[in-house]
Amino acid sequence: MKYLTKAAFLVAGLALAACNDTSGLASGTNYDTNSAITPEAGSVEDATSVAHFQQVIGDRVLFDVDQSTLNETGRLTVLSQSNWLMANAEYIAVIEGHADEQGTREYNLALGARRASAVREMMISQGVAATRLRTLSYGKERPLEVCSEETCYAQNRRAVTVLTAGVSG
Amino acid sequence: MIRLLATLLMASMMLGQMALAQNGPLRIEITEGVIEPLPFAVPDFVAESQGSNQISKDLSRVIAEDLSGTGLFREIPASAHISTITHFGSPVQFADWKAINAQALVTGGVTVSGNNLEVKFRVWDVFAGQELGNGLRFKGTVDGWRRMAHKVADAVYSRITGEGGYFDSRVVYVSETGPKNDRKKRLAIMDYDGANLQYLTDSSAIVLAPRFSPTGDRVLYTSYETGFPQIYVVDVGSVRKKALSNDTGSMSFAPRFSPDGKSVLMSVTEGGNADLFRMDIASGKRQRLTNGPSIETAPSYSPDGSKIVFESDRSGTQQLYIMGSNGGEATRISFGQGRYGTPVWSPRGDLIAFTKQNKGRFHIGVMRTDGSDERLLTSSFLDEGPTWAPNGRVIMFTRETRGAEGVSVLYSVDVSGRNLKRVRLNGGGSDPSWSPLQ
Amino acid sequence: MHIGQYISGFAHAGLIGWVMFGGAFRADPPPLEVTGVSVITTEEFEAVLKAQEAPTPSTDVAVPVIPEAEIETPAVTSRADAPVDVPTPTEAEAGEPDATPDLSDLTAPEPQDVTDEAPVLPTPEVDTAVVIPERSLRPVPRPVPRVAPEPVAQPKPDTTISDELQEAIKPDESGKAAEEPKEETSPEAASSEIVTEPKEADAPAASAAPSRSVRPRVRPATRPEPSKGTDAAVAAALAEASSESSTPAAPSGPPLTSGEKDGLRVSVQQCWVVDVGSRAADVTVTVGFSLDQSGKVQGDIRLVNATGGDESAVQTAYQSARRAVLRCQKTGYELPIEKYDHWRDVEITFNPEKMRRK
DSSP: OHHHHHHHHHHHHHHHHHHHOTTSOOOSOOOOTTOTTSOOTTSTTSTTSHHHIIIIIISEEEOOTTOOSOOHHHHHHHHHHHHHHHHOTTEEEEEEEEOOSSSOHHHHHHHHHHHHHHHHHHHHHHTOOGGGEEEEEEETSSOSOOSSSHHHHHHHSEEEEEEEEOOOO | OHHHHHHHHHHHHHHHHHHHHTSOOEEEEEOOOBBOOEEEEOOOOEEOSTTOHHHHHHHHHHHHHHHHHTTSEEEOOGGGOSSOOOOTTSOOOHHHHHHTTOSEEEEEEEEEETTEEEEEEEEEETTTTEESSOOEEEEEEGGGHHHHHHHHHHHHHHHHHSSOOOOSOEEEEEEEESOGGGOEEEEEEEETTSOSOEESSOSSSOEEEEEEOTTSSEEEEEEOTTSSOEEEEEETTTOOEEESOOOTTSEEEEEEEOTTSSEEEEEEEETTEEEEEEEETTTOOEEEOOOSSSOEEEEEEOTTSSEEEEEEOTTSSOEEEEEETTEEEEEEOOOSSSEEEEEEEOTTSSEEEEEEEETTEEEEEEEETTSOSOEEOOOBSEEEEEEEOTTSSEEEEEEEOOSTTOOEEEEEEETTSOOOEEOOOSSEEEEEEEOOOO | OHHHHHHHHHHHHHHHHIIIIIIHHHTSHHHHHHHHHHHHHHHHHHHHHHHHHSSOOOBOOOOOOOTTSOOOOOOOOOTTOTTOOOOHHHHHHHTOOSOOHHHHHHHTHHHHSSTTSTTOOOOOOGGGGGTSOSOSOOOTTSSOOOOOSSTTOOOOHHHHHOGGGGGGGHHHHHHGGGTHHHHHHOTTOTTHHHHHHHHHHHHHHHTOGGGGGTSTTHHHHHSOGGGSOSOHHHHHHHHHHHHHHHSTTSOOSSOOOHHHHHHHHHHHHTTOBOOTTSGGGGOEEEEEEEEOTTSOEEEEEEEEEEESSOHHHHHHHHHHHHHHHHHHTTTOOOOOGGGHHHHSEEEEEEOGGGGGOO
């Protein structure tokens, strides 16, 4: 099942890349930068770019109320994140955990930490080196959405994987 | 003959009744009184030196506001006074004060010489016609006139209520500006009544939950200036700060001083799990107090330092627990519906204040230290983070309003649930911590 | 023989009849009167009590600091929440900036009271100036306009009844100015104003019965004459007896009814301010004091007993209790003068337990 998913994602990724590239060709091979066929380094199409990670793979997972365990969608996202990280060993990641405002300050800090940790644990179990991953919690201090409704709260209960170029290892 | 009989009969009956009448005092029990502010009067203190007129008036106003602000006293304004106090030593015309129903009277005198300020005062129980306690005299500098006024108010409060006051105190809190998704936070310190505001940090990094030391000279807080939440201590006088923890592998937050000021309780997250630790400030050594997969945070010492109350979700939801100050077995004390957090032990040692969440509402509440007598004092969209006044009678907390335009401000309430009111602030504020009496 | 029997029978019947309806019950008419009085009073007092109980001690929020503050009504948590109380009433009341309704309630009962009979102020028998010291008017219920030796006697009886007209008391109070200087110079005496005269007045009163010369007139005015009936000689004896029993100075009639006791209780409690958040609210305190015949406190109010709390809390509770008694006496507590001996010494226990709201 895992392999199928991985394959599916790879194909999907390629297909997407194909769509974006007017030249119709996209792969990991390098072309000289003048060619319109090559995905620009750093662009979304570049599967090794951060932009790609953020927008294609998805840099965040959302959590249910009071939950710090990954739901099904979350697991899939973290899977691809893990794969990406393993394929791009020059990056390290800080996983930021957040909570919605429906709780007290300290507890939300701890809850955010738990969420970040849940992501990290799964990545490690997928084979990402633990030393490349740090966790950080913002509790309820950095909401994305500011309305006081579940629609906003759902967006705020998140763990975001933030990449930085770092010493690999 | 009949007359004789009659007289004898009557006499015996009279005697009988006299005997009956002699059966001790009339005893009654009163179980219902009234709860109302005690009316008092503070005529302007007498200016006893040149140029002390204005400061006398200002002093009297601050004293009156301190007392009125508690909700336990109600000032009878000068316009209603019948007699005036023109000399500090003159006999008090109690009838005049009784006539306007002032039950307590504060008289005072002020002397200014150069930069020195001297304030003396007396408190009178009008209906008993006598002084309450002895007069007092304070000496200080002119710049410190507000503190003197607070000290006088504390003495008046204490004479009438029999308890310590809380007016000569400060509050440190997080001053907030900006929209909800881009809040700028910085540490601020002010007199409890909002005067003398001063900033302790800039707003370049998120700061959270500052806490006073037992002597009021230092403040612990959590800051993101390294990118990760770490604990700092700042000296209030010099505004110099120092990092207490700098462990890159973990996050530290929710710090609190021990009553002897020598160690710091904190919550540390390692591997996603928050546990309680105690750190000795001098040596920097850390001691683990809890060890479990659940979240343990928001610890608070009892005033004698022997116990710690904290919140934990080991039962599945956030609840309050008490354990010895060296860790070990913890006893749960919260059992109502809903979730309990941010417990704070009262300086009087008799109550624990907390935040409770239930059915989408937040409440500030108090309970006895065994968990009994739970009472909720407030209810709103979001109340949290209570802190106690030094005399254990008043609680200050954060109240946030809902929606995109929501702001956080500070409120205070009496431990009886009365006198809920907003604290005067410039802009928004959160996470207040009340200093001890200075 | 028959005549003898008849006479004997008649005499016996007469004796029996007299015993039954004459002497034996002569002592009772006073109680009858009193009962009559108290019936009216009781109803009123009960009405007052009901009215009194309806509003829980209202909270007078004198500080309207925050117009923008929402009125807090702590949510009523669900039943399962055993230990949690519902402080809503406080919060709701805290929102009202108005003065306590309690006070106004109490003014009702006082006016009517029995004594329409009384207004006849027959006599400034003022040889007893000593006995009827201070007090300017005892408002309505008191049959006597105390003729006080002092200049004070400004007859504004009605105004003194209600609390909210306290400002109106000024004339009375200021009239008392003459007395005040005493207080000022003797700082430690509680209610020093009262100390001096009542104490003197009390002495003769203590000698009780024989002093009928002092009081008697007062009585007859209130007691419609039933006592003076029937047998002249008996009547004379009875008159003596009844006036004695009715004399305030003398050991008086039957004990106070519960309505009368309640009257005193209600009078005092409206001046008893309880600070429910303080440690003094854990203290039950008993204070003792004496009243002169006009119902005013004479001498000190002393601490008789206290339970709960530490010393400072006890002191505070004692001072509150003392203030309550002193503040609410106004021109004197309303108590039936004919039962004076039953209420000359009073002990009141102030127990704030019910007010602590858990």
